Amino acid sequence: xKKLLLGNEALAQGAIDAGISGVYAYPGTPSTxxxxxxxxxxxxxxxxxxxxxxxxxxxxxxAALGMxxxxxxxxxxxxxVGLNVAADVFMNMSVSGxxxxxxxxxxxxxxxxxxxxxxxxxxxxxxxxxxxxxxSNQQEAxxxxxxxxxxxxxxxxxxxxxxxxxxxxxxAGVITxxxxxxxxxxxxxxxxxxxxxxxFARARYKHLVAIQNDLLDISENSYxxxxxxxxxxSIGIIASGIAYNYVMENFESGQCPYPILKISQYPIPKKxxxxxxxxxxxxxxxxxxxxxIEEAISDYLGENRRVIGRLSGDIVRVGELNPDNIANAxxxxxxxxxxxxxxxxxxxxxxxxxCGHRDLxxxxxxxxxxxxxxxxxxxxxxxxxxxxxxYKSINTLIDMGASITMAKGAADAGIHPAIAIIGDSTxxxxxxxxxxxxxxxxxxxxxxxxxxSAIAMTGAQDSSASGRLLxxxxxxxxxxxxxxxxxxxxxxxxxNINTIREELNYKGVxxxxxQRPCVQLPKEKKDxxxxxxxxxxx
Amino acid sequence: xxxxxxxxxxxxxxxxxIAAILDTAALKSNxxxxxxxxxxxxxxxxxxxSHVRISDTEIYSDLIPQGKADMxxxxxxxxxxxxxxxxxxxxxxxxxxxxxxxxxxxxxxEALYNEIKSHKNHILIDAKKIxxxxxxxxxxxxxxxxxxxxLIPISEENLTNAIKTLFxxxxxxxxxxxxxxxxxGKEIAKEQLTAKKV
Numbered sequence: 001x002k003k004l005l006l007g008n009e010a011l012a013q014g015a016i017d018a019g020i021s022g023v024y025a026y027p028g029t030p031s032t033x034x035x036x037x038x039x040x041x042x043x044x045x046x047x048x049x050x051x052x053x054x055x056x057x058x059x060x061x062x063a064a065l066g067m068x069x070x071x072x073x074x075x076x077x078x079x080x081v082g083l084n085v086a087a088d089v090f091m092n093m094s095v096s097g098x099x100x101x102x103x104x105x106x107x108x109x110x111x112x113x114x115x116x117x118x119x120x121x122x123x124x125x126x127x128x129x130x131x132x133x134x135x136s137n138q139q140e141a142x143x144x145x146x147x148x149x150x151x152x153x154x155x156x157x158x159x160x161x162x163x164x165x166x167x168x169x170x171x172a173g174v175i176t177x178x179x180x181x182x183x184x185x186x187x188x189x190x191x192x193x194x195x196x197x198x199x200f201a202r203a204r205y206k207h208l209v210a211i212q213n214d215l216l217d218i219s220e221n222s223y224x225x226x227x228x229x230x231x232x233x234s235i236g237i238i239a240s241g242i243a244y245n246y247v248m249e250n251f252e253s254g255q256c257p258y259p260i261l262k263i264s265q266y267p268i269p270k271k272x273x274x275x276x277x278x279x280x281x282x283x284x285x286x287x288x289x290x291x292x293i294e295e296a297i298s299d300y301l302g303e304n305r306r307v308i309g310r311l312s313g314d315i316v317r318v319g320e321l322n323p324d325n326i327a328n329a330x331x332x333x334x335x336x337x338x339x340x341x342x343x344x345x346x347x348x349x350x351x352x353x354x355c356g357h358r359d360l361x362x363x364x365x366x367x368x369x370x371x372x373x374x375x376x377x378x379x380x381x382x383x384x385x386x387x388x389x390x391y392k393s394i395n396t397l398i399d400m401g402a403s404i405t406m407a408k409g410a411a412d413a414g415i416h417p418a419i420a421i422i423g424d425s426t427x428x429x430x431x432x433x434x435x436x437x438x439x440x441x442x443x444x445x446x447x448x449x450x451x452x453s454a455i456a457m458t459g460a461q462d463s464s465a466s467g468r469l470l471x472x473x474x475x476x477x478x479x480x481x482x483x484x485x486x487x488x489x490x491x492x493x494x495x496n497i498n499t500i501r502e503e504l505n506y507k508g509v510x511x512x513x514x515q516r517p518c519v520q521l522p523k524e525k526k527d528x529x530x531x532x533x534x535x536x537x538x
Numbered sequence: 539x540x541x542x543x544x545x546x547x548x549x550x551x552x553x554x555x556i557a558a559i560l561d562t563a564a565l566k567s568n569x570x571x572x573x574x575x576x577x578x579x580x581x582x583x584x585x586x587x588s589h590v591r592i593s594d595t596e597i598y599s600d601l602i603p604q605g606k607a608d609m610x611x612x613x614x615x616x617x618x619x620x621x622x623x624x625x626x627x628x629x630x631x632x633x634x635x636x637x638x639x640x641x642x643x644x645x646x647x648e649a650l651y652n653e654i655k656s657h658k659n660h661i662l663i664d665a666k667k668i669x670x671x672x673x674x675x676x677x678x679x680x681x682x683x684x685x686x687x688x689l690i691p692i693s694e695e696n697l698t699n700a701i702k703t704l705f706x707x708x709x710x711x712x713x714x715x716x717x718x719x720x721x722x723g724k725e726i727a728k729e730q731l732t733a734k735k736v
Contacts, residue, residue, distance in 0.1 A: 004565050029578030114578030170574035170600035171557075173565055242600070249599035323603040336605045338622045341653050343645040345616070347548065349584030350640060382582065389642075457579065 005174045007167035010138040011105060012037035014145030018101070019180035021072035022050030024060035026429065027458035028079030029114035030168040031107035035077050036459075047182065053455075055464045056400070056429040057082035061089045064102060068158075069194060071186030073101040073149050080108040080119050085400065085430065087124070090158075094128040095204045096196055097156045099188045101149035107163040110289050110320035114165075114457075116380075116397065118318070120289035125160040125266065129208055131215055132266040133224065134162045134241035138172040140264065144224060146177070155215065157208075164288050166320065167242050216267045224264035227272040232257040236280030238273075238293055240264070243286035246326040268293055277306075284329060285309035288321045348388060356516035357383040359488035360450050361391040363496045364419070368393075371417050371504055377410070379403040379431070381423035382457045383450050394421060401430025407445045408438045417446055417504040424451040424465035432472060435509070439477040444507040446500070450488075452518035453529050460520045467532040473511045482510040489516065539569070539691050540593040542602045544621045547613035548638045549581040552679040555704070556611065557588045559683060562700035563692045564592045574600040583640055585617055592692070611686050613679055614638045615650045615662075631657050632686045632727070634665040634678055661685050661727045668722050674712075677719035684723025694724075 005013065012034045015023065025035040038044045039051045050067075054060035057078040064076035076086075083090060083106050090104065106124070109115040125132035133148055135141040145161065152159040192200050219225060237256070239247050240263040247256060259280060261272050276283060283306055285294040291311035298307040308314040315321075315329045324334045351358050360383075364376060378384055378394030379402065386394040396406055403420035411418040422431050427449050438445050449469060455461040465472070473483050482503060486496045496514075503510035517526045543560070545553040557573050564571040575588045589602045604623045609630035612618030618633040625631070631654055637647055654660050665681035680701065687697055698717055705713045 002565065004561050004571075032577070113576070166574060166600050169577050170572055171561055172572050172597075172600075173570065245598040245600065247598075249603060254596060322601050323599045327603065334604055336623050337627045338625060340622055341619050343616075343649045343653060344619050345641055345643045345645060347583075347585040347617070347641055349549065349579050349582040352582060385579075385582065457582075459577075 002173045002175050004171055005138055005142075006033055006169060006171050007135070007138050007141045007163060008033035008107070008169070009037045010142040010174045011135075011145050011161065011163065012041075013174070013176055014142040015075045015103070015149075016041060016044055016049065017177060017179040018146045018149040019073055019182045020049060020075050020149070021100075021182045022064065022067050023075040023077060024050070024054050024064045025077035026054055026057050026060055026082060027455050027461050028082050028107075029458055030109055030165040031077050031079045031082070031105065031163070032458045032461075033168070034105060036461075043179070053461055053464070057086040058089060061086040061093075061104065065089060065093050065098070068098045068100040068102040069188060071100045072183045075103050075105065077105045078107075079115065080106055080121050081115060081117065081399065082106070083121055083124055090124065091128050092196060093158055094130045095201055095208055096194045097204065097208075098152060098158055099186070099193075100183050101152040102158040103145065103148045103152060103161060104158055105161045105163060107165070107168050108289055109165050111165070116399070118289065120292055121160065121162050122266065122292045123290065125162070128158075128160075129212060130157045130160055131155065131219065132160045132162055134264050134266070135167065136241050136244045136262070136264055137167070138170070138174050140224070141167065142174050142176060144264065147224070151218070155211065155218070162241070164242060164320070212267070216270060219265045219267050220269040220271050222265040222269075225269045225272065226262045227275060228256070228260040228262060230255075230257050230259045233259065233280045234282065236261070236276040236283045238263060238276065238283060238285045238287075240287040240293060243288055243321055243326065246321055246323045247286060247330070249323040250327050250330055250332055263293065268296055273297065281306070283307045284314070286315070286321065286326060286329065291317075349385060350388075351382060351385050352519050354519045355382070356452055356488040356514065356518075357386065357450055358391075359490055359493070359496075360421075360448065360514045361386050361393040362490070363488070363493060363500060364393045364421075365391065366493070366497050367500060367504070370501070371419075375410070375415055375417060376419045376421060377403040377407045379420070379422040379426050381426050383421060383423060386421070399430075400426050401434055404431050404434035404445070404447055405437065407447070408434065408443045411443050411445050416444055418444070419504070420445060420447045422447065422449055423456075424449055424453060424469060425455045425463040427469070428463070428465040428472070432476060435473070435478070435511070436476050438509045442508045444509075446503050446506075446510045446512065448500070448512045448514055451513050451515045453515075454518040454521055456518040456520060460518055466529065469513050478509050478511050482506055482508065484510070484512045486512060486514050487516055488514045540595065541591070541691060542607045543590040543592075543690070544602060544607045544610045544624050545588040545590060545612070546610060546617040546621055547586060548617060548640070549583050549586045551613040551638065552676070553586060553588055553613060556679050556683050557590055558704055559697065559700045560590050560592070560690070560692075562703055563696040566696045566699065567692050569594055569692070570597050572597045572600050585620060587621060609686060609689060611682055613682060615647070615654060616645060619650065619653055628659055630686070630689055631660040632682060633660075633662055634682060635662055636664065636666045661730055663723070663726055663730070665723065668726065669719050672715060672718050672722060674715040674719060677716050680716045680719040681723035684720035685727035687720070687724050688727065
């Protein structure tokens with residue numbers, strides 16, 4: 001049957017059809033729709049496939065590994081920077097290996113449409129020495145995911161699937177196949193496999209190194225890597241993932257005159273690469289993200305200028321690929337009839353009308369005269385828009401949870417007041433541990449948790465923090481009289497300013513929970529939250 | 539047959555609904571389709587666009603190359619002009635005339651209209667008012683789709699069926715109102731185009 005699916009949804013359907021027993025993930029653009037598709041799937045529900053959101057990417061990946069330990073197939077999904085959070089387990093589970101098939105999906109965001117960097121996850125895959133798959137279109141996203149589980153069990157390693165924004169968020173018709181049954185429970189045959197104490201880990205690591213040639217061999221024979229012959233050998237093209245589409249877009253007939261090595265599986269296949277080098281004068285490397293392949297196959301001293309791409313400067317080094325920059329690389333002129341008229345202004349994103357973050361920023365800005373400027377540390381979420389006009393209330397945005405710990409470091413350096421603004425879900429994702437650091441040292445910081453009871457930026461998913469914030473803060477050791485709750489509404493502005501001012505003056509750890517549900521939440525959810533709040537306050 | 543359409547607007551204005559209707563209708567017509575969209579941060583009141591590509595042959599790129607769009611359909615006049623570099627020579631501009639003013643430096647409206655009118659092939663309509671008069675101001679996007687429909691090589695039957703499919707779960711009344719919006723948009727576009735020819 002042909003279904004209309006986003007690249008992300010095609011991948012999710014592939015995972016369901018590969019017989020997964022669970023998906024573990026934390027939302028993050030552009031990866032979110034993979035897990036949401038499985039959450040909405042009737043089949044997944046009937047089959048009791050686990051799909052609830054995890055607290056962060058590390059807990060997600062570890063849970064997936066636990067499911068794999070039990071012999072079942074598991075999927076774990078995150079955006080590229082989420083893999084930084086999960087890097088600890090990621091790097092170690094390639095050493096332990098897996099039991100049931102384990103596939104890690106990471107969606108990269110070249111051009112930073114909704115991210116703070118454009119790191120390329122293929123480096124992580126290489127770092128962990130595991131197979132990487134990189135689909136070029138929606139159909140391939142479906143098929144490659146089924147294949148990924150088979151490969152994972154074959155080589156007993158986790159397999160990384162790398163997506164990019166444009167494939168994740170583009171729809172096409174996808175033909176789906178049959179569904180495999182889930183694995184039954186089967187504990188690891190070697191009881192030492194997952195116990196990475198040094199003496200066992202050394203043996204496991206030796207094994208990982210030893211099978212690298214097998215991985216190369218599998219990649220060289222993979223259906224997903226293809227050498228496409230063509231007569232004009234003045235250039236040979238290497239096109240990985242979606243770059244292949246942009247190459248072909250430039251040839252109306254669907255026939256590229258240059259030989260192409262289409263890569264969708266790694267390690268980089270050596271044999272066809274050698275063939276390309278032997279037959280072509282130059283090699284043009286087209287890859288979205290960092291120059292990963294180009295770096296591996298170029299000579300460092302730059303004496304041999306046969307390999308060209310992003311590293312050599314022949315293609316723009318930053319930002320995503322598109323049909324136009326590839327057309328230029330292929331020597332075509334991009335004919336643009338008109339430029340953008342000068343009357344067109346920029347329209348950056350903004351906080352929704354009626355959003356509670358707005359009222360919080362109003363209060364913060366009123367206080368900025370007395371508390372000094374540049375002392376508000378921000379975090380990841382909708383409220384990061386507080387960096388921009390008209391609020392300009394926030395001065396930093398680095399990673400999940402950094403508001404609290406950066407405020408702590410600044411306070412240690414002598415800054416006072418030091419204010420952290422963090423969302424409810426970001427707080428449970430990575431803020432709690434930093435708060436404990438501050439509590440232990442009684443560092444004078446004021447943490448404002450802007451609690452909209454949702455993971456709002458990615459589409460208002462359920463927040464793990466809902467109904468738990470006050471008890472978490474108390475449990476961590478914040479003094480009860482310095483945990484305050486305010487309601488960010490215009491009518492409360494003066495009162496809220498007073499509450500915040502009082503806590504700014506306190507020379508210890510204060511937490512102010514600024515609580516009002518996200519305006520994007522459906523009414524039923526808001527009502528449920530009201531009930532929850534009543535219960536918690538009682 | 540191959541058509542490239544850019545849909546433009548501000549986050550929340552319903553361009554993904556237009557995209558979904560085109561997608562469903564294209565699939566029903568046994569055509570190939572690729573449609574890329576924007577999720578994440580810019581959906582919060584920022585500029586958003588969607589590339590819709592429909593063809594009877596294989597489509598490679600998810601993105602439309604610059605200078606290759608047959609038309610731009612926009613729910614907002616300034617957003618229409620943002621994507622002019624994508625428009626092919628003599629391509630069509632179809633837009634609602636109502637500004638969505640959430641920025642401090644929103645340009646002079648007359649200047650925007652003049653820029654739009656300097657293009658031979660344009661359909662500039664008050665889609666919002668048309669939708670409102672039909673009793674459903676939320677159907678502004680559907681009025682615009684109707685206005686563009688004659689230029690899109692998909693049968694009217696498949697387009698209206700796609701509208702039915704999409705709004706089905708909201709009830710018969712909403713379906714009818716959206717079909718009305720589609721038809722009215724189509725009618726008004728026809729009038730505008732004929733008037734210009736005369």
